[in-house]
Amino acid sequence: MTETHIEGPLYAPRMKVYPQAVHGRFRRIKWTLLAITLSIYYLLPFVRWDRGPGLPNQAVLVDLPHRRFYFFFIELWPQEVYYFTGLLILAALVLFLMNALAGRIWCGYLCPQTVWTDLFYAIERWVEGDRRERIRSDKQGLSFTRLRQLVTKHTLWLLIAWWTGGAWVLYFSDAPTLVKDLLTFQAPMVAYIWIGILTATTYTFAGHAREQICIYMCPWPRIQAALTDEWALNVTYRVDRGEPRMSVKKAEQLRQHDQAAGDCIDCHQCINVCPTGVDIREGIQLGCIQCGLCIDACDAVMRQVDRPTGLIAYDTDINAGRRLAGKPPLYRPIRARTLLYGGLIALVGAIMIYALATR
Template identity: 80%
Template structure:
């Protein structure tokens, strides 16, 4: 029996990545998205929105004690969790659509891990210098200068991580009030707990794990590989133009003699600026987050040596094959899968908008008593009892009850008197649920087993909505 002996470690040791600063249009796009995203995240809890007396004035608030979610003019209840389902579907389809159009563009520009890691890299360059200085500093070891720089870097990292956790808890309580309570040590323990948890995770993931999160922890690189196709735009090294790799002087000599020479001069700038340390010239890889920084670095070098830019660019697999065959590039952003994803987004979004526009501020639910199904009255009539739940999400408080589909029916609620107009009226406070026992009776037991509609209508507003629910009236002869 033959045995195979594996020598050496089973896993590759981590190679520390020292991304170099780069300038260009994709770097500017990333800075813009970073600034906007962080501004929204950190400042949104302090935006005010007037909802009237007795309601929170924070524009975006997850109100766990009262089981509400507020988003500007939208107020969602736990019973409306389907809106969150719709948002998850839209988010998933948007991610799929982005992948079908431009690969891992989400990873490269909008992923929270990318945004915070970019911010931490900026702090690192501020404290310790660019790539060359950081490499030399690590080689020299722990000098006084290195210690001072490291302390400065980690202090700023911790402050960013701390405020990241602090901003998160502000979405769950009134932000100005909670900030004051946190500063005076009067906030709930759970607030300090979550700030601590998010401080540690942000500091660890953005400051230390960095590219390891993208390569080993995140499932999206593996999922998107199964969703992409040959028409998706990806950061691509145009091998047909770049090979063979030679120096600038050697390339000039080869071209003068009519021999092939690639535009790639093997300067390694595309590798040096990569936040995950991959070589894009080896093709699309798991570690490539499609951020486009290697494009900026390569374009800068091409401009300096007098060669056309675009040696590394967003391109498709199809175009790589077409260039090798001497054909012009072709781009097809509108195709079956992009149309399908866009259609699903539009459909789900339209359904959600329609549901929001037409939803009622009152919810009604009725449950027929099962034991007994009916009660025979002394006067020969029959009575059915129901448990009715009224959920009031609006400003109205007074509701009149009625039934339809059962002529001559009379309504009774224990302890509730009729109004001046003879209608049975109940009071339900705003943002409250009330359970009532409703009796529906008719004078004769000889009525068919028929559906009955229980309805309520707001009486204290000029345009009160009528909300109804259907059940059954069960007579003795059934």
Template identity: 70%
Template sequence: MNKNVTPNELLSADDDMPLYEPHKKVYPQRVSGTFRRIKWGLMAFCLGVYYLLPFVRWNRGLGAPDQAVLIDFPNERFYFFFIELWPQEVYYFTGLLILAAFTLFLMNALGGRIWCGYFCPQTVWTDLFYAVERWTEGDRRERIKADAGPMTANRLALRSLKHVIWLMIAWWTGGAWVLYFSDAPTLVKDLATFQAPALAYIWIGILTASTYLLAGHAREQVCLYMCPWPRIQAALTDEWALNVTYKYDRGEPRCSMKKAIDLRSLGEKVGDCVDCNQCVAVCPTGIDIRDGAQLGCIQCGLCIDACDTVMKKIGRPTRLIGYDNDINVQRRIAGKEEIFKPVRARTIVYAALIAVVCSVMLYALLTRSLLDLNVLHDRNPVAVRLSDGSIRNGYTLRFLNKRGFDRVIAIDIDGPANAQIHVIGVDSVTPDRPMIILARDTTTELRVLVTAPFDEKAEKTTPVKFRVTDIGLGEVASAVDHFVMP
């Protein structure tokens, strides 16, 4: 420390230093190779599913919606091909969230941030926006040169074209989202003729703006500062997970091609890295993978393609950058063989949990009842003594007919001795066993009165079981409540 510098001067110097590193615009360069082709294929698949799935039809019978995937808020239903879920079955969505979490954990244990690099919506749409940018304004060098120079008419035209295409993609992204909540062909027609609900236009505007801003402008900033997964992933990973890795045991010490030739002629050790910076030029987040594992690396593999291209040109082995782990780097330095452990305790546990969740959900789905019954006991009064001395309890029965047709059901009770049941507003030909018609795909509520002779020896509360039976199909549902003696 310089003795002539006072503590106050040191504090003043620290105050002048910025808290964060200034943002530098990233200009990813076009690259071709194995991982780039994989990303193109997955992008086409993901976007194709997202944009086209609302138009897929699925026949569910007369009167039922024929859209394969539909979130029907007005009728409180969720349709997914042959599956129809009711609000009471929200636990299936809980299971899907748990399944998604364990799948994400397994992907991380096997190949790092595979989700971030290939499937994340932010990555997919940003990649698409980058493709549009390269098509309109040119590759990395052209864009850097254009940004450094003055605004010209040609540049303004190209930039305007780019933003128009971006807005069109963003608009259709928002439009496709609302199609999942209504019949897609009908809603498209209503939107085009300005007859759609105002809420549809509002959500399209919100999603258009968010897609345009996040994929067109925020880009890598979303991955670096907004997304929580990189922080979570760092805590979940282990030393055996395969991540995009610069194999410094092979690449160091790095130097240019010309210098490498001179050093090799002198017998000096030279690495395969020629310090061309192509791995940095193609990175969508602008990091240098040679600096080691970093928060900004989304494991997309584009740096692998860039490096392999250079290695092929200079006649050196490919995969100087590849999916690897630091354990193998150290083993190669020690002259040992590489070891890969995709099957280990962590991956086995995740796979087992995924299998358990899938099995439970599949069993629940295959054995789910399409006839449900819920019972609510009257609270005030809980029980009524009639003029003949008998006791009457009132209940509200809610029936759920999840089938696509009407059904006739019979109501039975098991409870107090000699108890009789009466359904208010329904005259049944069999008073001891009332029968009613449940409309298809609806919820029906009925008031039911249960009357039993007063018994001094009886318990104050007696369990009473309501059981409904589909006369045609034999399907049974039941619910238990209590019969109260005052």
């Protein structure tokens, strides 16, 4: 029996990711959704809703002492836990439908980890500069300027993480009253404990773990891979158009002689802007959260070199084969899978609405 020797480490060391700022349609969509979701999370506890005398007037409130959950005009009791079960089923079905239509768009646009990490990255760029400046600062070592940048960045991160934890506990008590009690150190100790826990987790996950949460800790990428099919749209590098890669000058020379030349100029902009450091040209990968930032970066480069945009786009592998065969692209957003999910969402939603209306 021969012995097998494994050379090198079993796990590759982590390479720090320095995402570059990018502008474009998908970046604007992400900024818009970030502003909407964070505004809802931070401000919703302060929205008032008049329920009459003797009842809390906070629109959304988990009233643990009285065992009630208030959501605007809806009031739920502990024995009505089936409504929460219905909401969880609806959430799962909506997630499945999103996956069937366009892959991991939840991960790329709406996942809390993505939203807060985007915000932390924005602060990092504002304090330390863009990709090149951050790489250069890390290589140069510690100086007074670098120390000032690090203190400023981590202070802002901690403030956001603290307010994130603080906003969470506001859903469990009257928000204005609890804010006053927190500031005067008269709030219950459990409130301070939970704020501390959520501050630490937000600071760690969004500021330090970042893409490691998406790649290693989150189970959804693995579940999603088992649920997707060949018709789901995914951020795709169109190999049929991009290969073979070469410089702009060489590609122009080959095209003048009617020889094959790909549109990809190997500029690495798609990699530089990726928040998880993925090279989308290697195909669909576990680390790709389908955020579309590489599309914005690639489209900008294509416009600069006077080539058509869409070298990277939301597409299917089926269409790559169809284009190589000279056939037009084919999209099927409405198919058995999406109709099934949509029908189940409508059914569960109708049952819940009927149950609420006839309580």
